[in-house]
Amino acid sequence: MQAPIGLGTTADAGTGSPSAVGHSWVGELLLRLLGAALQILATLAIVRVLTPDEVGVFFRGYVIALGLSTLLRGKYEIYMAQHIIGRRAAATGIPDGAVLMQLARRMLLRSTLLCAVLLVVTADLDIQAPQLQTVLQTYLPFVLALPCVSLSSFFGEALRAANRTLGIVVAAYAVNVSLLAAVAVAPPDASLAFYSWAFLLGSFVAAVLALVLARHALPATRAERLRPISREALQAVDSREFIGLARGVLRWGPLCVLSVWAPPLQMAQYAVAARTALIVDFFLPALNLTGCRETLMAKQPVCASRRLLVGQLARALVYASVLVVPLLLLAPETLRLYGTPYDAQFVVYVLLLGVQWANGVGRPAVRHAVVEWDARRIGLALGSGAVAVVLICAFGVASYGALAAAVASLIGASIVNTLAITLALESQRTVQSHSSSPSPKGGV
Numbered sequence: 001m002q003a004p005i006g007l008g009t010t011a012d013a014g015t016g017s018p019s020a021v022g023h024s025w026v027g028e029l030l031l032r033l034l035g036a037a038l039q040i041l042a043t044l045a046i047v048r049v050l051t052p053d054e055v056g057v058f059f060r061g062y063v064i065a066l067g068l069s070t071l072l073r074g075k076y077e078i079y080m081a082q083h084i085i086g087r088r089a090a091a092t093g094i095p096d097g098a099v100l101m102q103l104a105r106r107m108l109l110r111s112t113l114l115c116a117v118l119l120v121v122t123a124d125l126d127i128q129a130p131q132l133q134t135v136l137q138t139y140l141p142f143v144l145a146l147p148c149v150s151l152s153s154f155f156g157e158a159l160r161a162a163n164r165t166l167g168i169v170v171a172a173y174a175v176n177v178s179l180l181a182a183v184a185v186a187p188p189d190a191s192l193a194f195y196s197w198a199f200l201l202g203s204f205v206a207a208v209l210a211l212v213l214a215r216h217a218l219p220a221t222r223a224e225r226l227r228p229i230s231r232e233a234l235q236a237v238d239s240r241e242f243i244g245l246a247r248g249v250l251r252w253g254p255l256c257v258l259s260v261w262a263p264p265l266q267m268a269q270y271a272v273a274a275r276t277a278l279i280v281d282f283f284l285p286a287l288n289l290t291g292c293r294e295t296l297m298a299k300q301p302v303c304a305s306r307r308l309l310v311g312q313l314a315r316a317l318v319y320a321s322v323l324v325v326p327l328l329l330l331a332p333e334t335l336r337l338y339g340t341p342y343d344a345q346f347v348v349y350v351l352l353l354g355v356q357w358a359n360g361v362g363r364p365a366v367r368h369a370v371v372e373w374d375a376r377r378i379g380l381a382l383g384s385g386a387v388a389v390v391l392i393c394a395f396g397v398a399s400y401g402a403l404a405a406a407v408a409s410l411i412g413a414s415i416v417n418t419l420a421i422t423l424a425l426e427s428q429r430t431v432q433s434h435s436s437s438p439s440p441k442g443g444v
């Protein structure tokens with residue numbers, strides 16, 4: 001429902017002849033247009049067949065699956081992004097694809113164990129509280145989808161770090177097509193759980209698609225993929241646990257508060273606005289070519305100059321604005337597609353577009369911060385930001401509902417991207433000051 005705070009920058013610059021590149025760009029744009037259309041059509045179909053309260057209950061299931069998976073996979077995503085963006089495969093001799101599958105197995109085991117625990121709790125509640133049977137039947141597929149969502153999202157973030165962002169859009173086809181098919185074949189008296197099972201089916205297909213795309217983009221031999229991960233790598237992954245949790249809370253904390261404390265109607269209104277605003281993330285990577293072929297094909301990390309970094313940030317600002325401004329102008333007509341009561345959430349939709357804009361502007365700096373890792377500063381900023389975002393939403397949700405969650409989400413995106421830009425510029429300033437200082441007398 002909410003655009004990821006990505007760990008990588010944007011689209012692949014591509015290789016080959018100019019005609020091939022042009023053809024590839026046109027095909028990619030068409031695939032992204034299809035992804036955006038499916039996103040809007042699936043949301044529109046759900047709000048047409050379900051009442052607003054039922055829509056709110058349904059999208060609470062999204063929070064269960066996507067929110068929990070974000071907390072589970074956070075540290076693995078960060079380590080994988082550093083391995084890809086930092087070109088560590090050249091230094092360690094371990095291909096990115098091998099590390100990806102090693103971490104994916106551990107992350108899948110972790111999410112499967114949590115899924116099993118939740119199933120035991122669900123079964124106990126079904127016996128102890130029969131009045132919750134309908135709610136439990138609705139949320140059971142979302143719990144079962146937890147391993148699939150974790151896997152597809154983890155592969156998606158790896159593809160983002162590797163500048164293969166189109167794979168994320170293509171993998172998202174599965175869930176939206178599954179929801180559209182469920183609406184098309186559903187009997188008139190279909191229960192809410194029917195659409196929840198459609199989400200589970202789409203999540204499974206999305207995980208398979210993401211696996212295929214990730215193995216194609218990050219190849220490795222079967223022996224390399226099956227090799228156990230080293231103890232040093234596991235320790236490095238575990239050291240990122242807090243930062244991964246803080247990042248997950250910044251992304252999903254407001255939605256979790258909203259889903260627990262606000263009425264279903266508020267949840268439905270926020271979810272519709274968030275899914276619509278997400279189409280910005282579908283298109284931004286295709287336009288914001290912040291890298292170059294030399295950077296993407298390098299065997300070692302490329303140390304960008306301050307001038308290049310500022311240029312990347314400037315281009316990101318332009319492209320994000322070019323995409324978001326027209327959507328802001330079309331916001332009333334866009335929300336009118338969904339009808340009442342969703343068309344009344346203009347401010348919420350605008351704020352969530354602001355979230356997408358902030359994430360688009362900060363992407364080059366986020367990539368730089370992942371490589372130039374300052375765990376203490378990043379952990380302190382993300383941890384304090386996560387607490388602030390949750391408190392803001394918690395105190396405001398009773399009075400403002402979805403608006404409070406949208407404001408908190410914008411604050412969270414602003415914290416992450418402002419931190420990344422600040423760290424990137426400070427790092428470049430330090431490098432330049434060291435390079436310009438005279439070497440000591442007698443030095444080499």
